[in-house]
Amino acid sequence: MARVLAGNGAAAWGFRLSRVQCYPYYPITPSTACSQQISRWVADGAMQAVTINAESEHSAASQIIAAGKNVRAGTATSSKGLLYMIEVLENAAGGAIPCGLFIGNRATGAPINIWADNSDAYAMRDSGLIQIFAADGQEALDNIIQGYRIAENLRVRLPFAVNLRGFTGTHAYEGVEIPSQQDVDRYLPPFVPLFSLFAPDKPVTYGAMLSAYPYRRHKRNQIAALSNASEIALQAGREFADTFGRAYGHYDWFGDKKAELVVALLGESASAGEVATHYLQGKEGIPGVALLKIRLFSPFPAKEIAQALQRAGTKALIVLDEGLQHGGVLPPLAQRIATAVHLHLGGKGPKVASVIGGLGGSEVRQEHFQLMFNLAANIAEGKPYRPEPYWLDIDEDPIFVEHESQVSPKLWKRWGEIWKKQQRKEKYCAPIPPDTEEIRIYSRAGQGAITSAVGYTGAGIENGYRLLTVPAFGSERRGAIITTDTLLNFHKERRVRSFMRAWDVVVLYDDTILYSPEHQVLDGLKEGGALVVNTSHMSVKKIREILNADERRVRIFTAPAAAVSEGLGLKHINMAMLGALHKVYDKVPFDKALGYYEKHVPRPREASLEAVRRGFAETTDQEIARAKKEGRLPVSQDFLDWRPEDHSQESWPSALEEVQLG
Numbered sequence: 001m002a003r004v005l006a007g008n009g010a011a012a013w014g015f016r017l018s019r020v021q022c023y024p025y026y027p028i029t030p031s032t033a034c035s036q037q038i039s040r041w042v043a044d045g046a047m048q049a050v051t052i053n054a055e056s057e058h059s060a061a062s063q064i065i066a067a068g069k070n071v072r073a074g075t076a077t078s079s080k081g082l083l084y085m086i087e088v089l090e091n092a093a094g095g096a097i098p099c100g101l102f103i104g105n106r107a108t109g110a111p112i113n114i115w116a117d118n119s120d121a122y123a124m125r126d127s128g129l130i131q132i133f134a135a136d137g138q139e140a141l142d143n144i145i146q147g148y149r150i151a152e153n154l155r156v157r158l159p160f161a162v163n164l165r166g167f168t169g170t171h172a173y174e175g176v177e178i179p180s181q182q183d184v185d186r187y188l189p190p191f192v193p194l195f196s197l198f199a200p201d202k203p204v205t206y207g208a209m210l211s212a213y214p215y216r217r218h219k220r221n222q223i224a225a226l227s228n229a230s231e232i233a234l235q236a237g238r239e240f241a242d243t244f245g246r247a248y249g250h251y252d253w254f255g256d257k258k259a260e261l262v263v264a265l266l267g268e269s270a271s272a273g274e275v276a277t278h279y280l281q282g283k284e285g286i287p288g289v290a291l292l293k294i295r296l297f298s299p300f301p302a303k304e305i306a307q308a309l310q311r312a313g314t315k316a317l318i319v320l321d322e323g324l325q326h327g328g329v330l331p332p333l334a335q336r337i338a339t340a341v342h343l344h345l346g347g348k349g350p351k352v353a354s355v356i357g358g359l360g361g362s363e364v365r366q367e368h369f370q371l372m373f374n375l376a377a378n379i380a381e382g383k384p385y386r387p388e389p390y391w392l393d394i395d396e397d398p399i400f401v402e403h404e405s406q407v408s409p410k411l412w413k414r415w416g417e418i419w420k421k422q423q424r425k426e427k428y429c430a431p432i433p434p435d436t437e438e439i440r441i442y443s444r445a446g447q448g449a450i451t452s453a454v455g456y457t458g459a460g461i462e463n464g465y466r467l468l469t470v471p472a473f474g475s476e477r478r479g480a481i482i483t484t485d486t487l488l489n490f491h492k493e494r495r496v497r498s499f500m501r502a503w504d505v506v507v508l509y510d511d512t513i514l515y516s517p518e519h520q521v522l523d524g525l526k527e528g529g530a531l532v533v534n535t536s537h538m539s540v541k542k543i544r545e546i547l548n549a550d551e552r553r554v555r556i557f558t559a560p561a562a563a564v565s566e567g568l569g570l571k572h573i574n575m576a577m578l579g580a581l582h583k584v585y586d587k588v589p590f591d592k593a594l595g596y597y598e599k600h601v602p603r604p605r606e607a608s609l610e611a612v613r614r615g616f617a618e619t620t621d622q623e624i625a626r627a628k629k630e631g632r633l634p635v636s637q638d639f640l641d642w643r644p645e646d647h648s649q650e651s652w653p654s655a656l657e658e659v660q661l662g
Helices: 007-017 032-044 057-068 079-094 119-123 137-151 181-187 212-244 267-280 302-312 332-348 366-380 409-421 449-462 511-515 540-547 561-567 574-584 590-600 605-618 637-641
Strands: 003-006 022-025 050-053 074-077 100-105 130-133 160-165 173-176 251-255 261-266 289-294 296-298 316-321 351-356 437-444 466-471 481-489 503-508 525-534 554-559
Touching: 003 007, 003 449, 007 032, 007 074, 007 100, 007 137, 007 160, 007 173, 022 032, 022 057, 032 050, 032 074, 057 074, 057 079, 074 079, 079 100, 079 119, 079 212, 100 119, 100 137, 130 137, 130 212, 137 160, 137 173, 137 181, 137 212, 160 267, 173 449, 181 212, 212 296, 251 267, 251 302, 261 267, 261 302, 261 332, 261 366, 267 289, 267 366, 289 302, 302 332, 316 332, 316 366, 332 351, 351 366, 437 449, 449 466, 449 481, 449 574, 449 590, 503 511, 503 574, 511 525, 511 540, 525 540, 525 574, 540 554, 554 574, 561 574, 561 605, 574 590, 574 605, 590 605
Parallel strands: 022 050, 022 074, 074 100, 100 160, 130 160, 261 289, 261 316, 316 351, 437 503, 503 525, 525 554
Antiparallel strands: 003 173, 130 296, 173 466, 251 289, 437 481, 466 481
């Protein structure tokens, strides 16, 4: 049975099931939680390993090399932490140390940015490591286990890295199948060192200095070992499927077998691409379409990818890179694919165009893939296209331009002739109708919304539903407004883990959010959707007046979560709001969910369970008189009465200045 895990937690299970014996680490967002989980397991005796709290990422990388000569070793890092490791990791590759890394991919700056893209992985591409890209927590877990199987093969003996997009991958909670330790032990044999650590009669030197001739021979052999990893990875993937029922190759092909139009990319953003591909398949006037999700980035399976495109009869290929290669002709993935097509197909291969997107946490959405398929269709028809990358979501440099006034004269002079011949086609770009159900929670940081959303997700997964919860993370302080989104997928025949941003329910943990000029809580809510508000004094009528929304637009419920929680002595309102969510949205039946909550709610469990029950019972869409009772952290009446149309944003009363403790 699947368990609800974040991507970081799934990666930690990958290391644990692989029986990693030494795990040095230095924490860095967004991969820290992986190392935290392993530290807890080791401290509790659940994992037999040594953890080392290194003083830097450079030290952690040095320590996995030292340990990796004789035991199975691993670590996790991200962004600048990985860049700090690279100096040492090249020694791991050159020294044939088969250690493992989990990378929560993140931008590297400058400017400073803590959100996701592939910049860190791309910076490592020439360091000699095997690189695998995962699209979700399940793939992260599975690929770490396979990574050790590949890396420790005697024809390889190289370090490996498993990449997962930061936050939308590392912090996304979903169902993950955890294999049994017995099955993993059968698949992954114990680590066998090539040389004994203490053998005076057989001394071994690591990191020796070589002159030119032995150095170049060594590097040739190192490249040969990395090339061998391609074949070993296929073998490991087949045997993994035989043991665990989940198949892995060098890439996944999603869509039509005969596809004139293909979009290729790495990792988690493929989720949105799958939705767009499914929508476009079989549409009148649209040729075959497919998504090429590449798993093995290094060594790059050039011949296999070229052959797949040839078999499909692909005419135009768009390559999406979520990272850069400064000064290069094309970014890294596009460069590798273009080279593969040129070397193996020559003039008979598809035309290849490059698109850069998803940088610094930018979301690659379904409509972006629709644009890319539209671009591919134009190219397949013989329309001209840029010899350098296009950019997603850059207003002043769009993929399609209706009129030259949309762009600067300088850009029009450069690309105007191409823009005039490229056409945005409605059959590709029409909005995709929502076919999932989605929940958005608005809360203030520290109110426990993520905990309750993850609990709801866990209850759904335990009862056979497919859910995904993704919190939003950033530079918010305690008390700042944050969002947490949950997706329910009722498609048994296909996986969907990409949000349409069309909410069936919106939940407000704080009624003052109704007044936020930056958070229009009805935006994206489906017509007739539900809004549930934690409030101790507002009526349904009052909320309608604030939102200027009638009954056809939104069904409004109020929940006295603060009063319920305070009466039970709880510090957070999240358990009462969890019950309120079940009251207004019954897709995960409340009676079934209670069985999960009885085992998993936070302590004190009886009080938390009672809060869930009372939140369910006392949530209503009726006009009832609620006692106008201040919560334990009251805000001023000026703040409650403020309206964006009455004042400038600069004069917005501060809730924090008015908080009265005690």
